[in-house]
Amino acid sequence: MAITKRHSLRIAAVGVISAASVVLAGTVASAATPAPGSSVAQATAAEAGIIAKPSATSVKAWQLFRVTGTATGLKAGSKMVLQQKQGAKWVSLPAVTQLSSRGTYSLGVKLGLKGKNDLRILSGNTASPVFDVTVH
Structure with missing residues (x-):
């Protein structure tokens, strides 16, 4: 007991x-x-974003170029995926990297679809503004 x-x-x-x-x-x-509706809560939500910059805006088919950038409001190690607009749909390409602890990323890209390619970087529900690279 x-x-x-x-x-x-x-x-x-x-x-x-x-x-x-x-x-x-x-x-x-x-x-x-922070309390909902407070300026701190709104600033945090507004900070989530991705910036993407291609190393070239015009390349030959299958020529390597880089897309680099920064992200705010995302965790280190977040998956950063390159997407290409094909018709009305965004298609994920096999160009994937992870966000560094400093909030930066860099990935090598080769495109074969000739003409103007609308591209963006996506991580979860956050996408960069669209940028384009022309392939000759």
Whole structure:
């Protein structure tokens, strides 16, 4: 009986400590989270974005060029995917990289579709402004 009683007390103590930790974590999280509608919350949402810059705006078919840029509001290691507009759809190309801890990325690209290619970088639901590269 003494072992069962000690075991019950230990479980109760762990439960109280766990509950206190959850309450404390919730208090810290709510203190760190800006109130909805506040200027800080709006600034954070407005900061999420991607900037993309091609190293060339005109290339020969299958000529290597680079797309570099920065991203804000995204986690380091986020997948950065190059997309090409084909008709009315955006198609992900096999040019993928990860966002560095500094918020930068760089990827090598070769395009074979001749003419003006509308491109963008996508990460999750965030996309860069469209830029174009002409292939001759």
